[in-house]
Amino acid sequence: MNEKRVPVITIDGPSGSGKGTICQLLAAKLGFHYLDSGALYRLLALAAKRHGVSLDNMESLAVLAAHMDISFKTRDNGNTPKVMLEGEDVSALIRSEGVGTNASVVAAYPEVRDALLQRQRAFAVSPGLVADGRDMGTVVFPDAIAKVFLTASSEERAQRRYKQLIDKGESVSLAALVERVQKRDERDMTRKVSPMVPATNAVMLDSSTLTIEEVLQKVVDVVAASGIQPPQ
Known part of the structure; x- marks a missing residue:
């Protein structure tokens, strides 16, 4: 398997824990590639809606997942890669609350x-x-060279999402977001296949009261302990 030949660092955790930001910063720091696995499930949720595939139809969703036309295109400015579905840049579309909720549903199959x-x-x-x-x-990637499980309280994660949505000009209830975060956590942690749980050898980090810079440094320290040092 590829992960045995190439160094892989995994950062798992719930939505809103900051893992996406940390992963992108870490990948840039190390000169590594970056995989946003959640984007794949969001793409599937969006593709299902566009092709009229019911979220209850597991077989059709699996066929669509295996064959959907997707790609990730690097941006010239080094920011998050553009997420492409059937030739269209859907980077913003897949970040909607609705697509995120549906992604959690299809990911349980x-x-x-x-x-x-x-x-x-x-x-x-x-x-x-x-x-x-x-x-x-x-x-x-069970044989990853370094593993981190990044989390934060549901209230803190809902607050972060609330700020993102308000900044985009969207009207949203903070209380409703807290409830949505908690329900998604429960669904992700209790699904029968690949539940969201820390790997036995993962380092646990709580970002609730930490800055992005503080979290990144802690992750860099974990990675350094595994033998991978950022280029000078």
Whole structure:
């Protein structure tokens, strides 16, 4: 498997824990590739809606997951790669609350996870990979050289999402967001296949009261302990 030949760092955790930001910063710092595994499930949720595939139809969702036309295109300014679905930049569309909720639904299906497993592992190419998700360290890259499980309180994560949505000009209830975060956590942690749980050898980090810089430094320290040092 690719992850045995190429150094892989996994950062798992719930939505809003900051793992996406940390993964991107870490990948840039190390010169590694970056995998946003959650984007794959969001893409599937969006593709299902566009192709009229019911979220209850596990078999059709699995076929769509295996064959959907997706790609990630690097931006010239080094920011998050553009997420492409059938040739269209859907980077913003897949970040909506509705798509996120539906992504959590389709991610619970074993057939869908199996269909996307090899697509995720294919991202592990030289010089290395930083993988962001919920089961990166437990299922997708079990032999990763360093694993982190990043979390934060549900209230703090809802507050972060609330600020993002307000900044976008969207009207949203903070109380409703807290409830949505808690329900998604429960669904992700209790699904039968690949539940969101820390790998037994993952380092646990709580970002509730930490700045992005403080979290990044802690993760860099974990990675350094595994033998990977950022280039000088």
